[in-house]
Amino acid sequence: MVDLNLSRSALDGVFTQGAFGAAGDPGVTLSERRGGALLDLSTGDIDATRRAIATQFGVDLPTKSGRTATGDACRALWTGPGHWLIKTAPKPNLERAWADAARNSAVNDVTHGRIVLRIKGPSARDILAKGCPLDLHPTAFPTGACAQSLIGKINVTIDCLDADEFDITTGRAYAKSLWAWMTGAAAEYGYRVE
Amino acid sequence: MLHIACPWCGLRAQSEFTYANDGTLIRPDLSNDSIDDHYNYVYARDPRRGIQDEMWRHSAGCGQFLKVRRDTLTHEIHATGAPQDDLDVPKDDRS
Numbered sequence: 001m002v003d004l005n006l007s008r009s010a011l012d013g014v015f016t017q018g019a020f021g022a023a024g025d026p027g028v029t030l031s032e033r034r035g036g037a038l039l040d041l042s043t044g045d046i047d048a049t050r051r052a053i054a055t056q057f058g059v060d061l062p063t064k065s066g067r068t069a070t071g072d073a074c075r076a077l078w079t080g081p082g083h084w085l086i087k088t089a090p091k092p093n094l095e096r097a098w099a100d101a102a103r104n105s106a107v108n109d110v111t112h113g114r115i116v117l118r119i120k121g122p123s124a125r126d127i128l129a130k131g132c133p134l135d136l137h138p139t140a141f142p143t144g145a146c147a148q149s150l151i152g153k154i155n156v157t158i159d160c161l162d163a164d165e166f167d168i169t170t171g172r173a174y175a176k177s178l179w180a181w182m183t184g185a186a187a188e189y190g191y192r193v194e
Numbered sequence: 195m196l197h198i199a200c201p202w203c204g205l206r207a208q209s210e211f212t213y214a215n216d217g218t219l220i221r222p223d224l225s226n227d228s229i230d231d232h233y234n235y236v237y238a239r240d241p242r243r244g245i246q247d248e249m250w251r252h253s254a255g256c257g258q259f260l261k262v263r264r265d266t267l268t269h270e271i272h273a274t275g276a277p278q279d280d281l282d283v284p285k286d287d288r289s
């Protein structure tokens with residue numbers, strides 16, 4: 001098999017660590033999440049797939065928009081009816097293991113096609129709200145919620161990990177654009193890059 | 195900016211959606227060899243000044259197609275539903 005060396009992140013060499021923007025306590029910390037695996041799971045038989053995945057991987061795939069569920073070393077985000085984004089630890093034959101469990105579904109390892117940015121801090125919601133049409137008030141988008149939407153016109157999946165902590169997943173080709181948007185939007189609050 | 199109620203995701207901004215097509219089109223059966231029927235299905239449209247049914251896609255959200263009953267004059271949205279839904283039936287009464 002051809003080694004395309006796709007383990008190189010699309011953000012390699014794009015950012016440097018340190019403090020940027022407004023002086024004082026940083027409004028947010030920005031970092032790239034590396035080392036995790038992402039699976040795209042879709043099925044025409046939601047009940048059977050949910051049963052199989054619950055048995056095999058201990059996660060109850062959510063059936064409602066905006067919901068996430070956490071299982072044995074994996075996290076499932078609702079991305080459409082019968083459609084989920086699975087965040088899990090990388091391991092050999094990961095795609096095959098999930099496909100074997102969920103017989104009536106399509107499983108694709110999309111790890112190398114996406115990047116994940118983490119934004120954390122008291123200004124996180126204000127920064128995201130500058131470019132995202134979602135209602136990001138904590139009552140409308142609480143811890144454990146997820147959504148697919150736009151940030152600066154870039155398609156993203158937003159995963160609310162904590163009150164002021166979000167993982168933003170986007171396509172690899174949009175990594176630099178999203179990074180540029182994010183740092184521009186965060187500058188007025190001051191931000192740390194880790 | 196419209197706000198469109200996706201049947202799956204709830205009320206979302208228009209920027210997350212893409213207009214798809216006239217929502218009343220029914221593709222002629224493939225056994226139908228009338229050129230006119232196929233031509234009309236692909237090209238002939240009757241844009242309204244007023245209420246019309248449209249197909250949209252929640253392209254930056256759940257990716258699903260949905261039906262939207264919209265007033266082209268006032269931009270008011272009267273109903274939305276899944277592609278198979280009858281928009282004349284109130285949302286709570288649909289099976």
Ligand SMILES: [Zn+2]
Binds near residue numbers: 202203252
């Ligand atoms: Zn939707």
